[in-house]
Amino acid sequence: MAAPAITPRLALQCDWSDVLFSTQEPQRKVWVCCKKGSQTSYGDLVVLGVSSDGAPYVSASDGFSADNITKRSIRITHHDSGTTATFLAAGDIFSNIHSNSVLSLDVTTGGLGVSACSQDKLIVWETSTGQVRRMLEGHVSSIYTCRFFPSGIVVLTGGADMQIKIWSAETGQCAATLTGHTGGITGTAIVDRGRNMVSSSRDGTARLWDVGMSACLDTIANCGCMINCCAVHVVDNAIDLGEPDKCPSDREVMTEGVLLLLACEDGTLQGYGLQSRKKLFEVTCTGAVNTCAFLSSTEVICGLQNGQLYRYDIRNISSPLQHWGESRGPILCVVPFHNGILLSTGDGSCLYRDVTKAESTLEFSGSDGDAIHQVAHAGRTVYTACRDGCIRKFSIPQNLL
Structure with a gap:
C-alpha cells in the first residue's frame, strides 16, 4: 500500500x-x-x-x-x-492525583473521573476540582485500562495481572473479579448498558463476559498476536454479521447487530460479529495498530504505531476512505468527538480533527513532549492522561467547533 x-x-x-x-x-x-x-x-x-x-x-x-x-x-x-x-491551554492541571505516568482515564458527565498510573494506583476523583475521592485497591501490577459503565457509578478495569475487575465508584469496593486471560488486559468494551462486556488481551484473544455472573461466555477471537484495543458498536442493518452456529445463552444480552473491532500488533484491523462469532474482515495496515474506534454505524478508524490513521467504511472494507499521517509520534488513543476525533500520540500531541479534512484544527497544549496515553471527554470538556503524571482539563469554547 x-x-x-x-x-x-x-x-x-x-x-x-x-x-x-x-x-x-x-x-x-x-x-x-x-x-x-x-x-x-x-x-x-x-x-x-x-x-x-x-x-x-x-x-x-x-x-x-x-x-x-x-x-x-x-x-x-x-x-x-x-x-x-x-x-x-489547559484551564486546570491536576498534578495531585498521580505522581507517575498516567496510563488510562475516563470521565462521566456526573462529575467523576477515574484514572490509573504506572505506579499501579487506581483513583476516583472529582472532575471539577481534581480532589481524590477514593483509591481502588486490588490489582497487583500495572492497570492498562479503566472506564465507567454507562451508569457512571461502576468502574471496569484491566491490567497486567490478567484480571478484569468491577468496582463501585461510590464505596471503592471490588464487586467482582473476572479471570481467564493468560496475558495482560489491553482493552475493554461495554455492550449496551453493561450486562455483557468484551476484553482484549496480550494473549491474542478477545472474550465475551457475563458481568453479573463474573463468567466468560466465549472466546470470540484468537488472533495469534497481541490485541492492543477493542471496540463494539451496533452497526447498520445492511451489514451482514453472520449467523451463530448455536443459540446464544440467555446470559448474552443485546449482542445481536453488534460488531467487534480489534486493533492488532501484527498490523491488522479485524472485525467479528459479536453474536455470530464469525470473522467478517481483516485488513492489513502499514504498521502495528494501537487503537481503534467506531465513528458511526458504518465507519471505523484506527491509529498506528507509525503515526498513520486509516478510516474505513465497513460496508466496503477493501480499501480505506482515508489514509493519512502527520509528523507526529505513535497514535495511542482515538476517541469519536463532535464531527471527528480526538487523538493523542507518543510525542505529546493531543488534537481534534474533523475526519473530512486533511489537517488538524484544534491542538491541546501542555505536554512538553511527554506521551499522552489517553484522552476522554464529558461534553465540550476534554481531559488528557500524560506521562508527566498530570491530568489536564480543557474547555472548548463554542466558537471553536
Missing part, C-alpha cells in the same frame, strides 16, 4: 499561555514551528506590548502569524504551507 501524503503540522511551545501573559518576564517570547516530513520551519512569537485589558500584542517571525489571542487560546498560521491551527 502506498504511503500516505504527509500533511503539515504546527507545534507551539507548551507553556505559551504562561509566557505570553506573564507579568514577570521582561522579554516574552515563545517558539512555533511547522513540520512536514523531515522539513521543519521555525519562528518566534514576541510580545511587543500589552493592551489595557492585559492582552499581549504579538509579532510573529519567519512566515508565521498569530491572532485571536486569549489566555486560553491562540490561532497560528504558517503562510508558506497554508496551515492554520488553534491551540488551547
